[in-house]
Amino acid sequence: MTLQNLLDRFDLLMDTPESVPKLRQFILQVAIQGHLSERNPNDTPAEVLLEQIQHEKQQLYDAGEIRKPKTVADVDESDKAFAVPRFWTWTRLNKIALGLRYGYTASAKEKEEGVRFLRITDIQDNSVEWTEVPSCDIGDDEIEKYRIREGDLLVARTGGTIGKTFLMPKVPVEAVCASYLIRIRPSPQVSSSFVKRYLESPLYWRQLSEASSGTGQPNVNSTALRELAVPLPPLEEQQRIVEAVGQLMDECDALEEQQEREHALQVQAGTAATEALQSADDAETLRPAWERVRGHFDTVTATPEGVDALRQTILQLAVQGRLTERDPDDTPADVLLEEIQQEKQRLYDAGEIRKPGNYSQPDADERLLELPSSWQWTRIGSICLESLYGPRYNKEEYVEEGTPTIRTTDMTERGEINLQDPPRIDVEEEELAKHRVLEGDLLVTRSGSIGTMAVFRHDYEAIPSAYLIRFRFPSQVIPEFVRAYLNSTYGQDLLGLSENSTAQPNVNGTSIKEMQFPLPSVEEQQRIVDTIDHLLSFCDDLEDLLSETGEHGEQLLEAALTDVSVDQQNGAPTGVTA
Template sequence: MSEEATLDEFVDRDEKESNQSKPVTDELEQEQFGPFTLSTPGEWTAKRLGDIKQLITRGKQPTYDDDGVPVINQECIYWNGWHFENLRYLDAEVAEDWKDKYFPQKGDIILNSTGQGTLGRAQVYPDNERRAIDSHVTLLRTTDELSPYFHRYFLESYLGQALLYSMCVNGSTGQIELSKTRLDLQPIPLPPLEEQRKIASVLYNVDQAIQKTEETIGQLDRTRKGIEQDLLSRGISSTGSLREEDEIEYKSSWVGKIPLDWEVRQYEELITKSSVGIVVKPSQYYDNSGSIPILRSKDIGRDGIVDGNFKYMTEESNKENPSSQVHTEDVITVRSGDPGLSCVVSHQYNGVNSADLLISTPGPELNSHFAAMWINSFAGRKQIDRFQAGLAQKHFNLGALRKLRIAVPSLEEQTRIVDTVASVTDDIAQENSYLNQLKRLKQGLMQDLLSGKIRTHDKDIEILDEVAQHG
């Protein structure tokens, strides 16, 4: 299966080939594991993890050092891959006394074991480098009946996560721990090994496409930041080209060196109004029957409002809270969470409400997108950090927003700067759209392939070397 294949293409091929070769079985069988029932194709089996394990062990708590033997902690393990840049270190002499079971082998599954939202993330150990695991991480080593990549994708699936959190977890929310004893009892579907590998290869291909797309987005974002830095310090000529250094007369200013013809103004001089979203108990307005979104800090991205899992209020509540409404071309700024993160309100969110966000309306001398760009820039965030210095809980107040100093070129030049950056922003938006498609594809494939709803046993799917070498 190629990285470009879609779920529809996979399903279409499944239907066409099913007319030519009858599947082994069309029936799903149910197996009971405590309160859970697994429905799987007849030739699949299901076993408890404890029956097919070689080793299940939690790591050991190290005394960390500046260098030595790398130690895998929870910040190294995410669903999008390994993050070995977050390794910590154990003194090499101390590590000599640690047992072999605390050092993963290639093909082991390494699983985060504590914390709501953290517990359950898993990856397959990719090499034979000598690294230890700390006490917040669990190592799983199974027999040859179970492909570690198949198991890792099962753990990521909705069913796998539901089983982990319901059967294998001790403790209350925020203080939860993965129970090694209960992990032994977790049921695992077991297709024939070749089919496990085919399923894992399909999902691994999609993961690779996701990773490449994320890398592309990262490269584009770095390019955009470089372009913005140049434009916000050098400007752009009327011909649309970046001003050359030797063509610019500079002046020193409160925000650094800027072109001579630019002004430094306080933000409050450039806006017509400003307000704060609902701060005191915004949850009192949440109403599942409502139709008006309530924007929160998690809904804000630098490229606009993230269309996600909104909370809603009724139209009546919205009318009762006019000062927290946002309108087209307003700049909205995060107050708590990622203080200072800003974007411009697009027309589709005109008139919706907000909670714990700062709302400002640029006047005739300030382009809204230029304003958001400046607040998000290095110069803007440096001022925001200064306003937060000494605060126990980081947040950005409306008074501090009004006091921000902005280097302001003419409105025409602001527009040229915004338009120049927009081309890169459009590329990022396209890549993000493709990334979301891939993520939806992966979720659909995990649900269908790991349950046997869509079969791979009779499909011409190449088993990837990476998957085949790991069980």
């Protein structure tokens, strides 16, 4: 397969978000290996170019225009990642640059006049909005040292963009760069655009990674940059490479836009179908909405967003009572409520719980939907025995052996608890009796990963951490059903956690107990929970299938990239011209 054939057929390999970025990296790698450009015997060989650059640097040093050039070792055979084409040579970045310098250390000043102080955060999407760049105080004798100009390359040496490079276009103002940037000034006899492409290539990132000394973070400092091994072509060929890469990156842009459009259409189609299902008010509108989802099921579940929307639809329909049948032998919800109030009073009289609060029934205008006739609107406080915040402990109170504390990180997406090396407390029996979690307790996170919930279904001793709220329910309430409601669109809206919510998240014991709640019989609660578990397991399988398909797509892409053929005579892929 030729590179051009790969590009022509690339739509068949665009199954994952990483496909186009991988193609970009492949293009950069073959470019710096000389596979995208032709050799021209009239070009000035790179060895001669290096001699000219060294002569130029010596002249500039003698004239006092640059600092004394740093000495770096020649590239030995072990540093040569591949054999370079004829007229090329291996060299170090330091040998093709007039100098590398850390940026200026100063405080940014928000004023309209003065020398501009370019920071990492001022570089967005490979461009600079100079009217937004602050200024700094810098002496006249320092400006020339730190000045940035067209053709300079700025490398971030810290932060989230560490190692990334920005090629300075024309600089319309007097400016210096901040100290978290390293300025590379290539010789005029080298194409800054070619060096920029090299500094985006897999070879560059691999060398930075190898210099990281096991830290996992690229090692970006002036020494590491100076010693980078660079495959250097003649200047004329550098320009041909830059042009060829630019054309191929334009094609990548088009492929990426196509991928984004197709993904957006898939998400839009899937969301429209599930939203129609969620908004169906009665059986007459529910039936065609379901037929629409069933008829376009592949589209609905073609993306992770589509599977998430299906999960939310399942929860919403479940708490509406639309996924289960009524059973006349079930205990009606109003009778259930009376039993719960009697149970709460009995436990209070026995001194086992605090005095129950009084919660009014939701008014008609508070009711979020029309419930089945055997259900009842109530409030979570009316069906909850008690709520309790997890205790807070000082650092010195934690021990190696003791009662484990449950954290948000111990909660799974499916609402289960799986302890992961939890902190432990040596807690007195009286305090343990007060705070311990019992089987069936619902734990809700009130800070950090706010709104994360799980039901405790274990027989070991444990207590909730300080950022959790423990809710305990009587036997007439299935806590997994409460969790399903709180995770549904209705519950998320009331908690202020939905994407469309305009209110601040309101996750605390008082506000949750005031929330209106649709109560079915305990038997139907169990049927709903069982149905949800079954359908969400199916969604998990769909998500796994998407992941496997993505991995398979990546394998196909890797195989296709490996299979791209090159003409060994001049290094140019068949069908690709510079």
